[in-house]
Every structure is written in C-alpha cells, then in structure tokens.
Amino acid sequence: MKRKLLLFIIIPVFFMFITKSANGTFADFVTHDMTSTISTGAFTSFAISSDGNLWAWGHNDVGQLGDGTTDNSYTPIKIMGGVVAVSAGLWHTAAIKNDGSLWTWGFNHDGQLGDGTSLDRHYPIKIMEDVVAVSAGNDHTMAVRADGSLWACAY
Numbered sequence: 460m461k462r463k464l465l466l467f468i469i470i471p472v473f474f475m476f477i478t479k480s481a482n483g484t485f486a487d488f489v490t491h492d493m494t495s496t497i498s499t500g501a502f503t504s505f506a507i508s509s510d511g512n513l514w515a516w517g518h519n520d521v522g523q524l525g526d527g528t529t530d531n532s533y534t535p536i537k538i539m540g541g542v543v544a545v546s547a548g549l550w551h552t553a554a555i556k557n558d559g560s561l562w563t564w565g566f567n568h569d570g571q572l573g574d575g576t577s578l579d580r581h582y583p584i585k586i587m588e589d590v591v592a593v594s595a596g597n598d599h600t601m602a603v604r605a606d607g608s609l610w611a612c613a614y
Contacts, residue, residue: 500547500595506535513542513554522581523550523565529581539583548595553602554583561590561602569598571613 496507503517503524514535515524522529525538539562544555551565551572562583563572570577573586587610592603599613 496543496545498545498547498552500552501549503547503552505538505545505547505552507542507545511541511543511557513538513540513545515552521550521566521579523547523552525552525564525581525583527582544593546593546595546600548600549597551595551600553593553595553600555590555593559589559591559605561586561588561593563595563600569613571595571598571600573600573602573610573612 498505500523501518503515503519506514508514513525515526515538516532516535517524519526519529519531524532524536526532526536539554539556541556541558542554543557546553548565548571551563551567553561553563555561561573563574563586564580564583565572567574567577567579572580572584574580574584587602587604589605590602591605594601597614599611601609601611603609
C-alpha cells in the first residue's frame with residue numbers, strides 16, 4: 460500500500476516539473492553540472508550552474524526571483540549568466556557577476572537593494588563594481604569590495 464501511495468505522489472510532482480518556462484526548461488536546468496553555490500530565501504531557491512547561469516524558483520510576489528515578473532515559478536528559470544555568487548535574503552536577492560559587479564532585486568521597503576530607493580525591483584539592477592563577497596539578510600545587504608571595504612544598506 461505504501462508503494463502505491465508513494466508513486467501516486469511522485470508521478471504528478473515529476474510531471475509538474477517538466478514544463479516550459481520563458482527562460483528555459485527544467486530539462487535545461489538538470490542537464491547542467493551544478494556547483495555547491497546555492498542559496499535560499501523565504502520560499503525561494505537559487506543555484507549557480509557550472510556554466511555561470513543563475514537559476515531561481517519559488518515564490519515571487521515581490522520580484523525576488525528576478526525574472527521581471529511577480530509570477531511564482533515551480534520550475535527553475537534562468538535569471539542571468541556570468542554569476543559567481545548569490546545570496547538570498549528574506550524577500551530580496553543579491554548576486555556577484557564574474558566582472559565583480561553586484562546586482563540586487565526583489566523587496567526594497569527598507570532600502571536593502573542599495574539603489575538609494577525603496578522601490579521593489581522585479582529584475583536585477585547593477586549596484587556597484589569590484590565586489591568580492593555579498594550577504595543578504597532579512598532586511599539588509601552587506602558587500603565587501605576588492606579593497607577590503609565593507610558596504611551595508613538598510614537595517
């Protein structure tokens with residue numbers, strides 16, 4: 460009895476993941492070799508594939524996935540290429556590209572995106588250059604630049 464119940468649950472979930480999204484498919488995502496670079500926020504997940512593409516899935520009510528919409532995605536969608544680091548906050552996200560530029564998106568009520576506004580962003584926006592590390596918290600973001608200086612925004 461347990462075996463039948465398990466198959467009943469797994470099969471519908473498996474088919475749910477084989478759907479085409481605007482920026483790629485689940486098959487595109489699973490065919491990439493994944494690195495250990497992953498990050499999760501509140502009901503969101505992010506992963507960087509070995510080719511530097513950033514993939515996201517989950518809730519997206521304030522644009523925290525960065526795909527330009529507020530539509531939830533239950534399959535991984537490609538957000539941007541050339542990414543070397545990602546950090547998901549509570550409802551916002553920050554990523555460093557291979558040129559050292561810092562990009563943020565999502566909820567921005569407290570200014571955690573670092574763009575000088577409190578406007579939510581549904582797509583990545585460039586914040587600064589020469590960044591070597593980033594960490595997104597609940598309502599703030601911190602970054603370290605190549606010169607060793609620490610930058611913080613919001614609470």
